[in-house]
Amino acid sequence: MILPRAPNAYTRSPLDRVSSKRDDAAFVAARLADPTSLFVPVWQAKSLLRGVAAGAPEAVLLTLEAAVALGVETLPHALLGLWGDRAVFALDLSTETDPLPALAGFGDVSFTDLRQVAGLLPPAEASVLAHARGLMHWRTRHRFCGACGAVCEPRSAGNVMVCIGCGAQHFPRTDPAVIMLVTCRAGGEERGLLAHSHRFPLVKMYSTLAGFVEPGESLEEAVAREVYEEVGVRVRDVRYHSSQPWPFPSSIMLGFYAEADDPTLTVDPEELKDAQWFTRAQMRDFESLGLRLPRVDSIARRLIEDWLEAGP
Template identity: 65%
Template sequence: MPEDTVLDIPASRPNAYSGSPLDRASNRREDATFIEAAISHPDTLFAPVWRARSLMRRDAAGAPQAVLLTGEAASAVRMAGGPWAFLGLWDGRPVFAVDCSAADDPLPLLPADLGEFTDLRAVAGQLPPGEASVLAHARGLMHWRTKHRYCGVCGGNCEPRSAGNAMQCTQCGTQHFPRTDPAVIMLVIRQDRELGPCCLLGHSTRFPNSVMYSTLAGFVEPGESLEEAVRREVLEETGVSVGRVHYHSSQPWPFPASIMLGFHAEAVSERISIDPEELRDARWFTLAQLRDPEANGFALPRLDSIARRLIEDWMEAMA
């Protein structure tokens, strides 16, 4: 097999939800005087989260924009009584996340025509990178806060610390910090003697889109290196053995609490044997098929996903 079957392919551009404009200013989280002043300042920005959705509106051209609240609007949302947390500084302005999920409908709390709560994943590819990153940060942290009210050690109630970036048990004193689960995501490729460069894509049992094929992915297990996780997941899901593994890029994925670690991986076997609990189908796709997926009866992953970036960067390198 040619040595250049797998290239060290650089990321062509930042992944969605990365490139945050925030200075997380972690040194200010324990400064109660600063936090108290910031949270009540009229210029402070708040990113509201309602049942895992973010507040957005459309501009005159129909493009989505993040809506960050200030002043009275921010106070009204905070009155819903949900958790909040300091995210950092954006050009010197404090930014907080606030969860208003306790309200059955938070829009009446806000000025008219301010926007609506939308699934971030549906529009992230259309948002400016900085806005998508801040909204993802807020969503992920608020998810952790709402799901971590009790101590995993003794079951006691937890109270926020570090301006909402940590929780502490009121009974045993254990401190808990936000959790991010590492997951590997990989485009497996090989060189076919007749068809040329090919890549392995699967149709997951969890895909809502009945014709979408995407890269393989899975969580890293305890005591496992990232390269080992790539090889294990590919073998378990498709029966294909993987040799060399090359890192590409990473993507925050707070849906609800992951980071995707992207790789290109070299197949050293061809035969596919799928795990029916994970995949409905898996196939080798040629460059010609990938260039016109609709004509070939399938769809590629969404533009905001690292899966799409792994495919497109490989296609560009093979051109």
């Protein structure tokens, strides 16, 4: 069994989410007025960072004074939790055309896609920024009730949306997705299965297979179904590895290994451009093949690296 050698990206949050305090109006109001509180700005699904151009990114968290100047009371916001003794709120600036002029006092900052820099950020900062991004994405897409169509209003410190028409409560949504490295020993040397998806921005990037869990389906069944649908391979011995929040926009990735006895591939052209079996030696020197492995902050990369570490 291959165990994770290190935590996945976005899984080392320093926050106490204080869910029992979210409905305490006095507690939330006091924290919103506390000058030590911090605010995590999100603008059009991007995070506020400095040092990106220099290759040394760091998260920029706003003070209460800056949040008030931006109009925190009229903007979507939500309590994320406590970082030590300091409250941390997400603050969505997406309705602003360009919020950067109002943030000039913070130096050379920019709103950047978190995935571009997550591998360079301290793990705690990356986790907090991902939390804010995911929650604000959900908030912007649940302004109206899915049951009756009426307007929804935030409750529970911004972590629940309640319909003013029918009273239905809407909670943040996380979509479970399985992601798996399939291996095969047929023919002698063990090989791993990687594929190139139509969704990959890099033409030469190969990654593990993945797919969403369907209603009424176990995680192991989802692994077997997705592998067979995408490459026509039957798998066995599905083994859990680790999980990773992936709020891009709203998934939780559940990582697995699985074994195949027959390596014959029948690639679904609508799902994938290509799929191939690679030896450990090939993956360790992937660039010599003119190919790239998935990004370093992804659980796909962790599955591959832990498999490489487990073999000769």
